[in-house]
Amino acid sequence: MLFFSSPAPPPRPEISPPGQAAPQEVYHYEEPAGESWLRLDRAIYEALRGAGVAAGQSESWTDIKEHGETARLEIELTPRQSLTEVAERLNKELRPAGAGLSWQKQTGFWHLEIYLDSQLTHQINLRQTEENPSLPLPPPGPGKPRAAIIVDDVGLNKNALSQLLALDLPLTMSVLPYAPDAPRAARQIKERGFELWLHLPMEPLGGSNPGPGALYSHAGQEALISLTRQALTKVPGAVGVNNHMGSRFTQNAAALAGPLQVIRENNLLFLDSLTSPRSVAQAEAGRLGIKSGRRDIFLDHQIDEESIERQLRNLVNLARRQGQAIAICHPHSATIKVLRQNQAWLKNEVEMVFASQLIK
Numbered sequence: 001m002l003f004f005s006s007p008a009p010p011p012r013p014e015i016s017p018p019g020q021a022a023p024q025e026v027y028h029y030e031e032p033a034g035e036s037w038l039r040l041d042r043a044i045y046e047a048l049r050g051a052g053v054a055a056g057q058s059e060s061w062t063d064i065k066e067h068g069e070t071a072r073l074e075i076e077l078t079p080r081q082s083l084t085e086v087a088e089r090l091n092k093e094l095r096p097a098g099a100g101l102s103w104q105k106q107t108g109f110w111h112l113e114i115y116l117d118s119q120l121t122h123q124i125n126l127r128q129t130e131e132n133p134s135l136p137l138p139p140p141g142p143g144k145p146r147a148a149i150i151v152d153d154v155g156l157n158k159n160a161l162s163q164l165l166a167l168d169l170p171l172t173m174s175v176l177p178y179a180p181d182a183p184r185a186a187r188q189i190k191e192r193g194f195e196l197w198l199h200l201p202m203e204p205l206g207g208s209n210p211g212p213g214a215l216y217s218h219a220g221q222e223a224l225i226s227l228t229r230q231a232l233t234k235v236p237g238a239v240g241v242n243n244h245m246g247s248r249f250t251q252n253a254a255a256l257a258g259p260l261q262v263i264r265e266n267n268l269l270f271l272d273s274l275t276s277p278r279s280v281a282q283a284e285a286g287r288l289g290i291k292s293g294r295r296d297i298f299l300d301h302q303i304d305e306e307s308i309e310r311q312l313r314n315l316v317n318l319a320r321r322q323g324q325a326i327a328i329c330h331p332h333s334a335t336i337k338v339l340r341q342n343q344a345w346l347k348n349e350v351e352m353v354f355a356s357q358l359i360k
């Protein structure tokens with residue numbers, strides 16, 4: 001099913017092999033997830049693989065709470081796999097990664113809580129099934145669950161954009177206002193029937209550079225309002241705004257006030273990219289009567305195809321649990337490749353829609 005109205009399908013450009021035609025990137029994509037968390041997450045999947053647990057035997061999703069995000073995993077072992085062996089493998093691999101492990105044997109399954117610096121990072125349920133393991137997925141309700149994928153940081157890389165525009169998925173593209181090509185990218189995105197958003201750079205907590213024109217908490221309201229207006233002129237026709245970085249700025253209700261006013265004046269939607277679990281941006285937008293939402297999952301915090309595919313399955317699982325889910329990804333070549341390889345599967349599992357359709 002083609003979602004765009006243009007009569008002819010767009011040409012599909014050749015994809016450059018890895019390492020070739022690398023885009024010249026000056027600024028970082030998003031704020032990186034903590035290196036120790038990533039190491040731990042990788043170690044969990046390596047331990048499971050080492051214990052012979054196949055990808056299809058686990059279902060995972062993310063819980064977002066005040067203290068941060070907790071990854072949840074449901075794992076079903078076949079009658080031939082040993083619960084004790086899998087548990088031992090997890091213990092062996094995870095302790096050196098600096099994790100604290102707490103096991104509880106419940107009726108019918110084992111529950112594992114994993115801590116990093118006394119923060120609960122992962123919860124895993126391990127259970128053994130009869131002959132045909134089936135994951136405890138909730139049955140689909142009436143109609144398919146809906147999912148949207150927002151591609152952030154668009155506009156810096158022309159080659160990546162043309163590959164994205166050749167995908168047969170209703171992607172929502174969020175363009176950085178300082179990208180030299182932003183207005184042209186904006187026009188192309190709209191002409192090809194994709195949804196256009198403004199990716200508004202905001203102050204992060206760490207040392208990452210959000211780029212020129214970013215909103216900083218210390219700037220006065222007048223400056224913040226003017227920067228937001230300028231950014232909008234660079235991405236004409238955007239229907240919504242989400243934050244680029246911003247883990248510090250989105251915690252500051254007073255600083256958010258002016259930019260959110262501009263968003264309201266322009267009748268735009270707002271999506272909190274949720275780069276900090278302590279963000280108040282969605283709540284503040286809602287208070288001002290702006291239609292708003294928040295990101296549920298990042299697809300490519302780990303830029304490798306296996307991890308991105310896993311996150312794509314998690315997006316589908318989340319959509320089934322919640323009825324809908326919103327993912328954010330970036331124009332990495334690995335991400336684009338995984339999207340291309342999985343677009344038919346994705347559209348079969350869920351109804352793929354634009355972000356604006358999931359925002360209330």
Ligand SMILES: [Zn+2]
Nearest residue numbers: 030152244245
């Ligand atoms: Zn970004």
